[in-house]
Amino acid sequence: MTEADRRWLDAGWRFVSAALPPAPARVIEIGCGPAGGFVPFLDSAGYDAVGVDPEGPAGERFRRLRFEHYAPPEPVDALVTCTALHHVDDLDLMVDRMAAALRPGGVLVMVEWARERFDERTATWCFDRLPTGEEDGWLHHHTQRWHQSGLPWPAYFDGWAEAERLHRADAIVAALGRRFQTRSLAAAPYFFADLAIDESAERAAGVALTGVRYVGAVG
Template sequence: MTDDATRRWLGATWTFVRTALPPAPARVVEIGCGPAGGFLPALAAAGYDAVGVDPEAPEGPQYRRMEFERWSPPAPADAVVACTSLHHVDDLDAVLERIAAATRPGAIVVVVEWARERFDERTATWCFDRLPPGDGWLHRHAARWRESGAPWPAYLDEWAATERLHRGDAIVAALGRRFRTRSVEAAPYFFADLGLSDDDERSAGIALTGLRYVGLAE
């Protein structure tokens, strides 16, 4: 994402994350905060004791520049936030076990993800028709699909297999085996890359491929 797209994404998603969290000053761990710092600035401003874990995290005392699988938390967290950081991990079950081990009983687990199996041709075409100038991941998919000459489902399945991407329904099922599910809902996913609002995508009549999950640690 561009800087503008990242800000648009974080701003639109923060309301969901904030509503799901326990009251400040709870201890919150964000997995995969990325080079932009994820929700850490918003968490700090809201009074949370928060840390972000990511190999590409920014410099700063609230960040840990490493893989979550290698990090040893100093104390159990009251909440964990994982935003688009699970669908591409090598071992989903191992990461979820680490999350369970890093949280206290009753902790909140907030996951924002992508259900790539819902990314159908109608939704892809809607996205590609609205691409702003640039060279983002959707631009690259539009060009590669055109060049491949393959039907969209075959193209998407081959790409997902090559990248070893987990399906959204598999992520939800794995979360449900380790945490007590409180809510699961579909949500907009592409709007930030397209320069649109999440409401624009929600009202477009396309598949909502975003995934928002809230669960409780046992």
């Protein structure tokens, strides 16, 4: 796990933990990643937590498969998903499976990325603040590829996002709205962990807030 990952998870946990029902609620994290995502935090806080990801760690707390192919033994109290939904193949299918996995009144806590708000001003602000001495991350990758392409930022970035088949955040929120009752929805800082700055510094910069923090519930 990189230092950027640690900063991201520490900050995200503050939002996630505040939105969850009390422990020992049953929680599934969708797309926990190879480092386990929030599952160690959930476990330490007393939750009955499982992480589902084809690239998740080994261990009894994890299931190495896609969430679309996972059948929980019984409905759970909460789902957590962090920057996983913009990658899925069939968004509506995923949302249906998520709603089916929750008990009535169960909570969905989502952290996502609004790639449609990542404009040139915000990208340039990020690239100018990339820390040195850390492992190259996705922002390093994009600043190099963009300059090599010779394209205007919208042409470069939109072309990359469409080639990767990344869902827009507004499409994700709309899909959730068909199955969940929205409790809260807010734009939030997204790049602070990679830039080794505080969330407050990103908020104060006046750039686009491309993070999305959502809490919803099933009826």
